[in-house]
Amino acid sequence: MAKVYNWHLGREMEYPYEGVRPAKQFGMVLDTNKCIACQTCTVACKTTWTPGRGQETMFWNNVESKPYGYYPLGWDVKILEKLGVQDAGGSVYQGKTLFDAAPDGERILGYLPEDADYAHPNIGEDDSVGLMSQGIHLTMPHMQWMYYLPRICNHCTYPACLASCSRNSIYKRQEDGIVLIDQTRCRGYRECVKGCPYKKPFFNSNTRTSEKCVGCYPAIESGRQTQCTITCIGKIRLQGFISAPDQVREDNPLDYVVHVAKVARPLYPQFGLEPNTYYIPPAHVPPAYLYQMFGSGVEHAIATYRKAMDDPKLLGALLLFGACKEIIHHYKVDGKQALGFNEKGEELVRVPLVEPIHVRAVHDEKFQAYRTNIT
Amino acid sequence: MSGQSTTKSSRLTALISRKRGETMKVKTHIRNIMATAAMMAVVAPLWAADPLLVAHKVTGTDALGDPDGKYWDAAKPVKLAMEAQTVATPTQPTVTVIEMDVRAVQNGKFVGILLEWKDASVNDILVTDGFGDQVAVEMPVTFSKDDLPNIMMGEPGKPVSIWQWRAPHQRDKDKGKPTTEQIYPNLHYDMYPDKVLPAETAKLYTGAHGLGNPVSDGTKSAVMEMVAEGFGTLTHVGNQQQVDGKGVRKGETWRVAMTYPLGTDSGIKLTPGGETALGFAVWDGGNGDRGSRKAWSSAWLPLKLSK
Numbered sequence: 202m203a204k205v206y207n208w209h210l211g212r213e214m215e216y217p218y219e220g221v222r223p224a225k226q227f228g229m230v231l232d233t234n235k236c237i238a239c240q241t242c243t244v245a246c247k248t249t250w251t252p253g254r255g256q257e258t259m260f261w262n263n264v265e266s267k268p269y270g271y272y273p274l275g276w277d278v279k280i281l282e283k284l285g286v287q288d289a290g291g292s293v294y295q296g297k298t299l300f301d302a303a304p305d306g307e308r309i310l311g312y313l314p315e316d317a318d319y320a321h322p323n324i325g326e327d328d329s330v331g332l333m334s335q336g337i338h339l340t341m342p343h344m345q346w347m348y349y350l351p352r353i354c355n356h357c358t359y360p361a362c363l364a365s366c367s368r369n370s371i372y373k374r375q376e377d378g379i380v381l382i383d384q385t386r387c388r389g390y391r392e393c394v395k396g397c398p399y400k401k402p403f404f405n406s407n408t409r410t411s412e413k414c415v416g417c418y419p420a421i422e423s424g425r426q427t428q429c430t431i432t433c434i435g436k437i438r439l440q441g442f443i444s445a446p447d448q449v450r451e452d453n454p455l456d457y458v459v460h461v462a463k464v465a466r467p468l469y470p471q472f473g474l475e476p477n478t479y480y481i482p483p484a485h486v487p488p489a490y491l492y493q494m495f496g497s498g499v500e501h502a503i504a505t506y507r508k509a510m511d512d513p514k515l516l517g518a519l520l521l522f523g524a525c526k527e528i529i530h531h532y533k534v535d536g537k538q539a540l541g542f543n544e545k546g547e548e549l550v551r552v553p554l555v556e557p558i559h560v561r562a563v564h565d566e567k568f569q570a571y572r573t574n575i576t
Numbered sequence: 577m578s579g580q581s582t583t584k585s586s587r588l589t590a591l592i593s594r595k596r597g598e599t600m601k602v603k604t605h606i607r608n609i610m611a612t613a614a615m616m617a618v619v620a621p622l623w624a625a626d627p628l629l630v631a632h633k634v635t636g637t638d639a640l641g642d643p644d645g646k647y648w649d650a651a652k653p654v655k656l657a658m659e660a661q662t663v664a665t666p667t668q669p670t671v672t673v674i675e676m677d678v679r680a681v682q683n684g685k686f687v688g689i690l691l692e693w694k695d696a697s698v699n700d701i702l703v704t705d706g707f708g709d710q711v712a713v714e715m716p717v718t719f720s721k722d723d724l725p726n727i728m729m730g731e732p733g734k735p736v737s738i739w740q741w742r743a744p745h746q747r748d749k750d751k752g753k754p755t756t757e758q759i760y761p762n763l764h765y766d767m768y769p770d771k772v773l774p775a776e777t778a779k780l781y782t783g784a785h786g787l788g789n790p791v792s793d794g795t796k797s798a799v800m801e802m803v804a805e806g807f808g809t810l811t812h813v814g815n816q817q818q819v820d821g822k823g824v825r826k827g828e829t830w831r832v833a834m835t836y837p838l839g840t841d842s843g844i845k846l847t848p849g850g851e852t853a854l855g856f857a858v859w860d861g862g863n864g865d866r867g868s869r870k871a872w873s874s875a876w877l878p879l880k881l882s883k
Binding site: 252253254255257305306307308313314315316318319365366367368369384385386387388389390391392394403404405406407408409410412 | 662664665666667669702703704705706707744755756759760763765767768769770781782783784785787788789791792807808809810811864866867868869
């Protein structure tokens, strides 16, 4: 095992291969507060990549309700239970990663889902943690709660799928950090399906190989954001490239949201994979649950998110979510607008920090009618 | 001509190197190299005269890949002890197949190898948690009695040829490839690309199958011919495949025959009167065996072809 630095854990950890960060790293930020589980992303991904035979229950992108929705069934609670209670230890994680916890003869602690675990991709939809009794009113955080968690492959810095593959069929691209399964080399052992704690490689019973989210690499190569990002009607996603913490660029909206403002957190960082999709935690959910799912810093993330209006740079970055199809490499806030630029510095989009408000009279004199909506 | 003088061995090595180069952009081989080094220390290639597998001459000129062929009757089986693979990760500490019978025959044109082992359940449908029964024979691409490759998948510069029979491939060959509807009888699916798109466009949605990955389709042959130079390097030989074979059930036993031409210009050079060494592996799909999770024979078995 080699020693690699995982900034999510704040420490070095063991990984089967040497740590080599790619020239650029595919990244995504998702605002869970804005997701309504319309599944437009799921359908966009499905029709683009997985409509074929053997892919019937395969969703590279899925949106599940938390805490009781899962795809595949129980994916996170099963691996959390196997890993056992760990010492989170604050800013430096003191517990075991899945690599540390590998049983004898295995490369990682994992489990292979049952085939039927994929049969109900939207199981647990909208289930909340309990019933609301008559006459009750909501307080924050909510006493009964649920929220939506959209998920793709995390294109991890230290991918468990790549580490698990016994025949070197999985590789991480140097140019963008996207993790791919070579479909000419895969022999369908399902070690990646077993090893990935996020369960984002899937077995295809027709091709008899494992397949996974390809990060829409043809789009990325031509400077465009992924299908799940550009089709999102709630504009909850921003896809681009995320820097390592020692190379943060404040004019990269992903870097600003993740590294500077620290309002977005990785999913289950304790697994030790350094996943590269980041989530703005749901503001209404009890911190104890969020702490387990997003690690330390969730309370800071929520507090900062609530005050985004006070930080024009953060507000500007958040408003660039879903603002254009192209990847935004640079951005700036200019007066009352946020401007996004491509890699060459050409302007892609500008959005107002505050939408103009027009107030109409309650009573329309011409039609002699009362308006119910005046803004 | 230089093209003809290029040995298959060197071409296959180049094939592996190319494939490896494509997929190893960031990865390193540290673990594999260490494991290979450890194995070379633990399992030094042995060349024992006993047991010895002899391929006696039988009549005819046809391929010897029929497990029901009469030509096996005269062949004396060698009983192999199969062990749990616990050296290279991921391992399989508990295996269900602990012995296997091996026979060999040759007819001057082909060599045939017959493998028989007990496996109570047939596993020939592949789903996420369903694996297939398999068996494999391994031998050095270039045989040298005093310089045998590491029996565990060969080693750099000393490639091994591996012939693997798969039960799901045999099912494909016998009954056609199972459709999704056959695997999941209650499935309902709205639309497949091949129902609405021109064939060429629909092919884009067929993944490994459309790329010609041999694991996707067994209708051409139930056996795959591959080469390896160490852990993680196993590579199919593509259209250079010369091996073929067939597996049948006899009660609770799998009986699998594999056949290979003798005296060829390319590939494994086997001739009447010649010799090589064989390694074996067997997988019980019902036990979750696949890849390195298998039962294997830890010593080379000498094979002598009679004249």
